[in-house]
Amino acid sequence: LQHYFIQSNLRMLRAFARPFLPIIGGKAASTSAAIQPGTKYGGKTTVTLIPGDGVGPEICESVTTIFKELSVPVEFEVIDLTKYSLKDDGAFNMAITSLKRNGVGLKGVINRSADFRTHNVEFRGNLDTYANVVRCMSFDGIKTHHSGIDLIAIRENTEGEYSCLEHESVPGVVESLKIITREKSLRIAKFAFDYALEHNRSKVTCIHKANIMKLSDGLFKQCCKEVSELYPTIGYDEQIVDNTCQQLVINPQQFDVMVMPNLYGNLVSNLAAGLVGGAGVVPSKSYGTNIAVFEPGARHTWMEMKGMYVANPVAMVLSSAFMLKHLMLHDAGDKLIQAVRQVINSGTCRTIDLGGNANTRDMTRAILDQLHALH
Amino acid sequence: MLMRRISRLLSHPLSRSQHTITLFPGDGIGPQISESVKEIFAAAEVPVTWEEHEVYPILEKNGKTRIPQPAIDSIFKNKIGLKGPMRTAIGKGHVSLNLTIRRTFGLYANVRPAKTVPGVETPYSKEGVDCVIVRENTEGEYSGIEHTVVPGVVQSVKLITRDASRNVAEYAFKYAIDNDRSNVVALHKANIMSMSDGMFLEQCRLVAEKYPQIKYREMYLDSAVLKIVKDPSQFDVMVMPNLYGDILSDLTSGLIGGLGLAPSGNMGSGGIAIYEAVHGTADDLTEHNKGNPTALLMSGLMMLRHLELKSQADLIEKAVLSTLMERKVVTGDIGGRATNPEYTAEICRKIRA
Numbered sequence: 001l002q003h004y005f006i007q008s009n010l011r012m013l014r015a016f017a018r019p020f021l022p023i024i025g026g027k028a029a030s031t032s033a034a035i036q037p038g039t040k041y042g043g044k045t046t047v048t049l050i051p052g053d054g055v056g057p058e059i060c061e062s063v064t065t066i067f068k069e070l071s072v073p074v075e076f077e078v079i080d081l082t083k084y085s086l087k088d089d090g091a092f093n094m095a096i097t098s099l100k101r102n103g104v105g106l107k108g109v110i111n112r113s114a115d116f117r118t119h120n121v122e123f124r125g126n127l128d129t130y131a132n133v134v135r136c137m138s139f140d141g142i143k144t145h146h147s148g149i150d151l152i153a154i155r156e157n158t159e160g161e162y163s164c165l166e167h168e169s170v171p172g173v174v175e176s177l178k179i180i181t182r183e184k185s186l187r188i189a190k191f192a193f194d195y196a197l198e199h200n201r202s203k204v205t206c207i208h209k210a211n212i213m214k215l216s217d218g219l220f221k222q223c224c225k226e227v228s229e230l231y232p233t234i235g236y237d238e239q240i241v242d243n244t245c246q247q248l249v250i251n252p253q254q255f256d257v258m259v260m261p262n263l264y265g266n267l268v269s270n271l272a273a274g275l276v277g278g279a280g281v282v283p284s285k286s287y288g289t290n291i292a293v294f295e296p297g298a299r300h301t302w303m304e305m306k307g308m309y310v311a312n313p314v315a316m317v318l319s320s321a322f323m324l325k326h327l328m329l330h331d332a333g334d335k336l337i338q339a340v341r342q343v344i345n346s347g348t349c350r351t352i353d354l355g356g357n358a359n360t361r362d363m364t365r366a367i368l369d370q371l372h373a374l375h
Numbered sequence: 376m377l378m379r380r381i382s383r384l385l386s387h388p389l390s391r392s393q394h395t396i397t398l399f400p401g402d403g404i405g406p407q408i409s410e411s412v413k414e415i416f417a418a419a420e421v422p423v424t425w426e427e428h429e430v431y432p433i434l435e436k437n438g439k440t441r442i443p444q445p446a447i448d449s450i451f452k453n454k455i456g457l458k459g460p461m462r463t464a465i466g467k468g469h470v471s472l473n474l475t476i477r478r479t480f481g482l483y484a485n486v487r488p489a490k491t492v493p494g495v496e497t498p499y500s501k502e503g504v505d506c507v508i509v510r511e512n513t514e515g516e517y518s519g520i521e522h523t524v525v526p527g528v529v530q531s532v533k534l535i536t537r538d539a540s541r542n543v544a545e546y547a548f549k550y551a552i553d554n555d556r557s558n559v560v561a562l563h564k565a566n567i568m569s570m571s572d573g574m575f576l577e578q579c580r581l582v583a584e585k586y587p588q589i590k591y592r593e594m595y596l597d598s599a600v601l602k603i604v605k606d607p608s609q610f611d612v613m614v615m616p617n618l619y620g621d622i623l624s625d626l627t628s629g630l631i632g633g634l635g636l637a638p639s640g641n642m643g644s645g646g647i648a649i650y651e652a653v654h655g656t657a658d659d660l661t662e663h664n665k666g667n668p669t670a671l672l673m674s675g676l677m678m679l680r681h682l683e684l685k686s687q688a689d690l691i692e693k694a695v696l697s698t699l700m701e702r703k704v705v706t707g708d709i710g711g712r713a714t715n716p717e718y719t720a721e722i723c724r725k726i727r728a
Contacts (some may be wrong), residue, residue: 121567144606147500161533166570172537176571178516182527209618215521216531238510242622246629249604250497263564274604298601302462 007324040345045327046100048105050075054359055360056302056309057107060366062321064105068126069368072324072332073335077102081119092119096126104327105293106320109301110148115220120299121164124157130184130286131191132157132265134297136272140347142216142354149276151255155265156188162262162265180216192224192259193231203235204228207268209259241310245271273298273330280312280353281344283319285326292326294319309360311350317367338371394682397449398425401459404666404715409459410634411668411719412675415694418723421679421687426453432472440475450480450647455682457675458651459683477512482641482649484537484546485512485620488677489627492636494699495709499607499630506603506610506627507556509547509654510620511575512641514539517617535571535616540578544641547579547614548586554680558590559583561616562599562623575616628653629720635708638673640681648681650674660707664715666704669695 049064051057067074079095099105110119132155138147160182163326165177189206196204206224210217221238226235235256239247241264247254248271258268282297296315305311317340324333343349349366350356358366400409409427418424428446435441450456461472488507491500495675520532521637535679544561551559564573576593594602596619603610603623615623628637634654639672651673659724660666666722672695679688698704704721713721 010572162567164567166568174535174571174574176533176535176568178531178533180529180531212517212519213521213531215523216529221527242625245600245626246633247624248500249626249629250633263618266564266597267600271604274601278605279601295719298597300601302596302597306453306518331673 015091021349025267031329044073044075045104046075046077046102047323047327048079048095048107048112050081050105050107051078052108052118052301053082053111054172054303058300058360059296059308059309059311059316060106060108060189060367061343062360062367063316065364066317066368066371067320068338070332070336070371072329074324074327074329093177093273095318096123096133099127099291099293103291104306104323105291106316106323107293107295108316109295109299111301111303121162123293126284127288127291127293128158129286129291129293130156130158131188131287132194132269132284133271133287134269134282134284136269136276136297138276139281139341139344141347142277144275144277145249146252146275149252149255149272150175151252152199152201152257153187153265153269153272154192154259155256155269156184156259156261157265159184160262172232176207177261178213178216180219182219182223185220185261186227189224192257193227193234196234197231201234201257203237204254205244205255205258206236206238207241207264207266208238209241211240215319217261226261243268244268248272248275266285270298278312279315280351281314281318283315285319285322292323294323294326310352311360312353313363314344317364335374336367337369339367339374343367343370392626393424393588394421394455394684395424395426395453396678397446397456398427399430399446399454399456399458399461401430401656402462403460403633403658404661404664405459405461407661407664407715408523408666408668408671411715412457412672414719415668415672415691415726416675416687416721418726419691421691428478429474430458432475442472442475442479447479450649454646454648455678456647456649457537457671457678458649459671460652460654460656460714462656476649477641480641480643480647480649481513481645482643482647483513483542484510484545484642485510485624486550486640486642486677487620487624487627487653488638489624489631490633492699493696494702494705495632495636497632499631502606502608502728504607504627504630506607507550507554507612507613508620508624508627509543509550509614509623511539511543511614511616512620513617515617517621528664533568533571533618535574537574537578540575541582541614544579545583545615547612548582551589551612552586556589556612558592559612559614560599560610561591562591562596562613562619563593563618564596566595571704572616579614603627603630632709634670635667636673638647638668638670638677640674640677648678650678665707666715667708668715668719669699669706690726691722694722698722 051060077098081095134153136151138149159179161178163179168174192204208217208221210221252275279298279300284297286293321333321336343366349358349363351358351363400406426449429447430442432440432447486509490505492501514534516533518534524530547559547657562574563576628634639651639653654670657666676688676692704713708717
């Protein structure tokens with residue numbers, strides 16, 4: 001407790017010192033900006049690329065094509081991790097080692113291979129990428145039921161309902177454990193407030209179900225409240241998750257930054273992704289203490305369409321653009337984001353999820369053409 | 376007049392006998408909207424006798440909460456009940472009234488239909504929503520079993536049993552058949568919670584085999600949520616465990632215009648069925664009798680259909696929907712200026728016409 005008291009005082013000091021940090025030249029330890037921007041060899045950064053299952057390889061191909069044409073100084077260490085290769089533990093360990101070494105990764109979704117723990121969950125556990133950030137911003141060119149949405153869903157990604165601790169206590173009765181810890185809840189809350197500060201957002205909402213799960217979500221809510229007191233300039237409120245889902249379909253423009261435990265994060269980020277255009281257009285970033293992994297926001301493999309090149313590569317391309325920015329290649333990253341948004345807003349090229357019939361390669365070509373036009 | 380005589384002749388012979396229904400008016404706007412429902416049912420000559428009872432929590436010596444015995448006896452006798460919104464006092468040491476009622480009568484399945492209401496504009500009105508959520512209501516994440524393992528680490532237990540899963544799946548398919556629905560989709564997260572949601576799915580599959588005329592499929596919860604906000608018309612009956620059902624039913628209510636229009640039914644063992652309004656007590660609207668009785672009324676219509684009083688239910692529904700569509704005499708929560716009695720009178724007028 002004493003240790004925690006000292007730590008919380010240090011945090012308060014750091015919070016007060018934060019506005020002066022650019023002048024002092026220091027770095028806030030837990031924000032996304034402060035994580036080491038990747039391993040560099042001979043001017044080129046090495047990034048782990050895991051295409052995954054389903055349409056993953058196709059949308060990753062879009063990324064590699066774009067990077068090659070633009071001569072972006074990034075070299076990909078491709079690790080082929082699919083549902084089948086994972087039968088061998090070695091492949092998995094290789095991926096983890098590579099990610100730890102490179103510090104930056106671009107990843108598709110790996111399908112569950114019917115073993116005790118899904119490998120996506122293992123990844124996050126091993127790498128401790130505790131914060132998953134999904135920013136859902138409306139596109140002018142995509143016709144949706146709501147417009148003017150710009151919300152950020154920050155999801156705790158290592159514990160909660162995804163602890164995968166289940167057992168059949170008596171035949172016919174299964175218990176599944178949801179674990180919430182003070183340490184991880186404080187960590188994600190601090191991440192959310194730091195993120196809000198860094199990106200000039202004004203309010204953080206804690207999403208919970210503490211009226212029913214009084215101890216677990218109650219602990220999460222309490223941690224968020226404690227951290228909120230260290231950030232007086234950022235507004236804070238709390239909302240019950242079922243009300244949140246209702247509000248998201250009635251008036252989604254009211255939301256700014258949302259922080260929540262694992263399962264609700266999954267639901268809310270998918271819901272918000274659906275509101276702005278679907279799984280094909282929403283990118284996400286996952287941060288650990290010394291690692292950043294970029295992947296599409298709504299994690300679906302779309303196995304039925306594997307090999308047909310109909311998937312929308314925008315989510316993956318936007319994720320890779322955010323990766324470029326993380327690697328301090330802001331110029332390339334910003335240009336790529338601008339080009340993608342222009343392609344979507346103009347509506348000239350649309351994949352099936354957006355109501356058109358272009359394929360993955362057509363979309364890639366359209367983005368490249370726009371990039372050349374911007375030069 | 377003639378239409379009413381014909382509809383009465385065509386209705387089921389058993390429906391001409393009187394049904395005794397237990398009514399729990401509840402708190403806040405509860406008593407007022409219950410009066411409205413009684414008036415409207417009388418105007419439609421529904422063969423129903425109401426048995427009203429008050430419900431409030433009684434904290435017993437052993438720490439358990441229960442409701443008054445007359446209320447309990449009434450439901451066990453009549454089997455069918457209609458319940459208004461109830462207030463749960465915070466911090467008084469007793470469990471919520473809704474949870475107490477659920478446990479007392481073994482209400483294992485919660486049914487929440489969500490259908491676009493003409494006259495209530497939402498971004499989803501154009502394509503139309505017409506889906507039903509059947510939610511397991513006794514276990515799952517709401518088992519209430521939580522403990523602090525060591526300071527700073529809390530564990531919450533989600534319980535899934537074969538029996539409860541089978542019961543709710545059976546009800547979902549039965550509902551689908553009774554209400555002419557064509558498909559049932561089970562929502563789950565068995566990729567993460569393979570044993571618990573896996574067991575739920577296993578039971579759904581076993582029940583699906585008994586009803587080959589209903590199309591059955593399974594969908595990941597996150598996929599479903601993404602799809603439903605893009606195109607809700609592709610969803611019909613959905614069955615799922617407790618927590619997912621709670622969240623999703625509020626989501627679907629949002630798609631049609633909010634909790635003020637959402638009906639709900641709870642099925643218990645032994646044929647017990649309690650229909651309720653899921654909105655709050657809206658204490659601020661009580662003084663001027665401005666509450667909206669639509670949700671309670673729609674729940675009452677669900678009840679009438681359950682009792683096979685379909686013609687009366689259709690008659691009332693037609694009057695309600697046309698009043699809402701005209702938007703001339705509607706309550707404040709949906710943008711009008713009428714009071715509850717004015718809205719009720721308009722519906723009764725349309726029924727008698």
